Amino acid sequence: MEEKKRLNEIVTHFVREKDQPLTEPLGKGHINDSYRVVAGDQVYVLQRINHHIFRNVEQLQNNIFRVTSHIRKKLEEKAVPDIDRRVLTLLPTHDGALFHRDDNGDYWRMMLFITESKSYDEINPELAYRAGQAFGEFQQMLADLPGEPLFETIPNFHNMEARLYTFRESVKADRAGRLEQVASLVAEIEKRADEMCLAEKMHREGILPKRTNHCDTKVNNILFDQNDEVLCVVDLDTVMPGYVLSDFGDFIRTAANTGAEDERNLENVSVDLKIFEGYARGYLQKASSFLTEVEINHLAYGAKLLTYMQTVRFFTDYLDGDTYYKIASPDHNLIRTKAQFKLLQSLEEHYDEMQRIIREIAGRSR
Ligand code: GN1
Ligand code: MG
Numbered sequence: 143m144e145e146k147k148r149l150n151e152i153v154t155h156f157v158r159e160k161d162q163p164l165t166e167p168l169g170k171g172h173i174n175d176s177y178r179v180v181a182g183d184q185v186y187v188l189q190r191i192n193h194h195i196f197r198n199v200e201q202l203q204n205n206i207f208r209v210t211s212h213i214r215k216k217l218e219e220k221a222v223p224d225i226d227r228r229v230l231t232l233l234p235t236h237d238g239a240l241f242h243r244d245d246n247g248d249y250w251r252m253m254l255f256i257t258e259s260k261s262y263d264e265i266n267p268e269l270a271y272r273a274g275q276a277f278g279e280f281q282q283m284l285a286d287l288p289g290e291p292l293f294e295t296i297p298n299f300h301n302m303e304a305r306l307y308t309f310r311e312s313v314k315a316d317r318a319g320r321l322e323q324v325a326s327l328v329a330e331i332e333k334r335a336d337e338m339c340l341a342e343k344m345h346r347e348g349i350l351p352k353r354t355n356h357c358d359t360k361v362n363n364i365l366f367d368q369n370d371e372v373l374c375v376v377d378l379d380t381v382m383p384g385y386v387l388s389d390f391g392d393f394i395r396t397a398a399n400t401g402a403e404d405e406r407n408l409e410n411v412s413v414d415l416k417i418f419e420g421y422a423r424g425y426l427q428k429a430s431s432f433l434t435e436v437e438i439n440h441l442a443y444g445a446k447l448l449t450y451m452q453t454v455r456f457f458t459d460y461l462d463g464d465t466y467y468k469i470a471s472p473d474h475n476l477i478r479t480k481a482q483f484k485l486l487q488s489l490e491e492h493y494d495e496m497q498r499i500i501r502e503i504a505g506r507s508r
Contacts, residue, residue, distance in 0.1 A: 148244075149177060153188060155235045155242040156252040157181040172467045174379070178255060185255035186233060190248055191241065195466070196379060199249045201293040203240035206378045207232055208292070209284060209354075216283050227256050227373050259365040259373050265397055267420035273364050273397070274424025276372040277356060277389060282428055284354035284381075292354060292382050299357055299380060300388045303342045305451055306335055309458045318463030324476070330483065331454060338450050340443070341385050349436050355384030361397035386437050387444030390425060394418055394445035395452060395485065404474060405481040412488040418445070419499050426500075430507045438504050442496035446489045453482040 146165065153163040161182035168178040168187065173195055179186040196202045213229045222228060233252040235242050242250045262269065298304035313321060313328055321328070344350035356363070357380035365373045396403065398417035401410035422441065430438070459466045460475035469475060489496070 149188070152242060152244055152250050153179055153181065153186075153252070155250075156188075156233050157184075157186070171377070179252070185257060186252050187255050188250060188252050190250055191379075193247075193249050196295050198293065198295070199241055199243075202295045202379060203232070203251060205292045205295060205381060206230070207240055208287065208289070209378055209381050212287050213280075213283050226254055227259070227367075229374060230254070230256075230376060230378060256365050256374055256376070258368055260368075261362040261365055263362050263402075265361055265417065267416045269366070269370060270397055270417045270420035271424040272366075272370070272372050273361065273393065274421040274426075275428050276364055276375055276424075277359055277393060278425040278428025280356060280375050281353060281386065281389065282432065285432060287354055291352075294382050295379055296382075299382065300355075300384050300448075300451065301342060302338050302447065302451055302454075305454050305458075306331075306339070309454050309461075312458045312461040316461065318461060320461055320463075320476075324457075324460075327457065327479065327483065331450075331457065334450060338447055341387060341440070341447060344436065344440075345385070350385055350387075350440070351434070351437075352383040353386055354381065355386065355389045356381055357384055357388065357392075359389045359393040359396075361393065385444070386429070386433065387440045388448060389444075390421075390441045391444030391446070391448030393421055394489075395449045395482075397421065398445075399485050401481060401485075403481060404478045405484075406477055408480065408484045411481055411484040413445075413485065413492050413496075415492060415495060415499070418496060419503075422500055422503055426503050426507050430504060438500065439497075441500050442493060445496065446486060446493065449482055449486045449489055453479055453486060456482060 149165040150163060153165060157163055163179050163181035165177045165179050165188060168176040173192045175190040177188040179188050191199055191202070193199050210230050210232060214225060217225050217228055231254040232240055233254065234240060240251065244250065265273065309331065341350060345352065356375065358377050363375060363377040365376055367373050398414045398421070400412045400414050405411050456467065456475050456478040460479055464475055467475060
């Protein structure tokens with residue numbers, strides 16, 4: 143079936159056919175495919191869920207439903223206006239299901255489109271401060287989520303020990319025959335392996351808790367309104383139990399980089415400490431009430447860890463022959479690996495400064 147027709151057929155499981163839905167591609171995620179749908183006078187987002195990555199779509203959707211319902215309830219209690227633009231709203235199918243499975247075995251979901259919003263791939267310190275508040279508040283609102291812990295939509299997602307295990311398997315297998323040219327980079331990864339497994343070790347020792355984390359705190363997963371006020375945190379597929387230092391670190395990795403995630407010119411890549419400082423200020427303002435000393439002391443470490451982890455993930459995918467991330471050129475994953483590694487080196491150089499900034503802010507907000 144022609145792609146457009148197929149999409150339209152899928153949409154009619156969620157909206158009425160007589161609203162004549164129109165679908166067009168949207169966004170640039172590495173994992174799912176997204177479309178903007180206009181039907182009647184409503185705008186929606188349609189997504190094909192990548193079920194090779196998210197293996198249990200039912201549990202995934204159930205997580206998102208629990209998270210968004212809980213946040214919605216909190217916003218209602220506070221009588222916040224315009225709630226549909228401040229939390230995602232899943233649209234059930236006509237049968238009341240949270241997703242639709244088509245004849246090809248693909249999984250689809252729909253939600254309301256957040257109108258008059260924008261996202262950034264790069265921001266300034268003031269917006270970083272607002273984003274820090276937003277993710278701090280997100281964790282805070284989910285701190286009392288009732289019921290069982292959330293399902294781990296990707297098992298061991300931010301577990302560095304597990305990531306290194308997979309990486310080493312890929313090095314051994316060298317499936318795409320690419321290892322020879324990148325041996326020195328493998329050595330750089332191994333040199334840091336022990337240091338980067340510290341979070342897992344602290345968790346086993348009982349000194350680092352798991353909380354409900356977003357696990358993809360990319361700067362472009364925050365929607366701002368036309369006045370640059372934060373509207374909403376989006377992309378909730380990976381919301382699951384994790385360490386707060388992970389969420390903190392992933393934001394720094396993506397927002398405090400002076401270059402792009404896949405920058406070819408490595409001279410452009412370094413940490414922007416003004417963004418770091420802005421984010422830390424916003425985040426700690428909301429989160430310092432529930433964080434432990436150990437968690438606060440490891441936020442800057444989290445920036446190194448998540449950048450290292452992303453280096454390892456891109457590198458693994460490169461060695462495997464590009465099976466996970468969408469690529470735009472044959473060396474895309476290698477370019478990404480090198481760019482992330484350069485950022486890691488910059489974070490290492492500025493680690494003491496980052497620690498000083500955190501201590502300074504935490505001292506004031508406690
Ligand atoms: C993926 O596709 P996107 O931008 O939502 C990935 C993140 C990585 C990121 C790297 C489920 O996120 O973990 O950090 O790419 N999501 C998944 O840019 O693997
Ligand atoms: Mg994502």
